[in-house]
């Protein structure tokens with residue numbers, strides 16, 4: 001029997017996007033310039049193609065222009081860095097997103113650092129990581145930022161809570177842990193070398209599963225009453241949490257689909273309009 005309340009990312013994202021669309025329209029009217037997001041995709045990974053298309057579609061609906069750069073899988077590090085620097089220097093582009101993952105032959109960190117900090121609407125540069133870590137204003141990584149908004153929406157105050165983040169990726173696990181720490185949670189990171197994963201997760205008041213392993217976290221790993229955030233995006237729209245069993249123990253839980261995913265894109269759109277407003281001096 002399901003006991004947990006659902007954290008509805010679709011509904012909250014819709015409200016954020018509606019508000020963002022109004023701000024985009026107002027900005028365009030006042031400046032004569034529409035906010036513009038550049039998306040960069042290396043190769044043709046089907047999931048990445050889908051995610052980029054979703055971002056472009058939502059941009060269009062929100063009155064945000066998007067410019068897409070599709071690069072072949074064999075693109076070199078130097079070519080990718082040059083592309084991102086050119087977009088960083090282009091005044092018509094206000095936000096830049098490099099779709100992750102890029103090919104293994106590419107130094108993704110070097111590529112992220114080629115994005116101008118003022119256009120880092122995906123929150124992937126060291127500059128953004130620093131502001132996130134110190135709880136200062138700046139761009140946040142989109143999924144982590146979306147997770148924090150969901151927690152706020154459902155009155156989950158991280159202060160003093162034990163938060164366990166399963167995963168330590170640069171765009172998800174690490175920054176969400178830092179955002180939780182900046183809000184005074186006691187944060188533990190778990191990863192592939194963590195011993196007794198279930199025992200660690202069972203200590204958590206807030207669990208963020210962000211590892212990319214389908215249904216890794218099961219009901220028996222969840223402390224009764226815990227808040228469970230499933231940030232896993234695996235093939236077939238399956239999360240990192242076994243929803244049915246986890247929902248029997250959790251107090252609040254995000255579904256997949258309809259939880260964290262829509263919040264990722266809403267955060268991207270919102271930050272693109274923020275970036276455009278700042279660059280256009282509004």
Ligand SMILES: Nc1nc2c(c(=O)[nH]1)N[C@@H](CN(C=O)c1ccc(C(=O)N[C@@H](CCC(=O)O)C(=O)O)cc1)CN2
Nearest residue numbers: 051098099100101122142143233257258259261262264
């Ligand atoms: N540069 C980045 N790369 C990637 C990011 C990111 O934030 N920045 N995140 C992930 C995947 N991702 C966006 O890129 C993403 C994944 C899933 C969704 C989403 O809304 N999913 C829906 C279901 C999908 C569907 O309806 O078909 C949901 O959960 O409800 C959005 C974005 C990887 N790379």
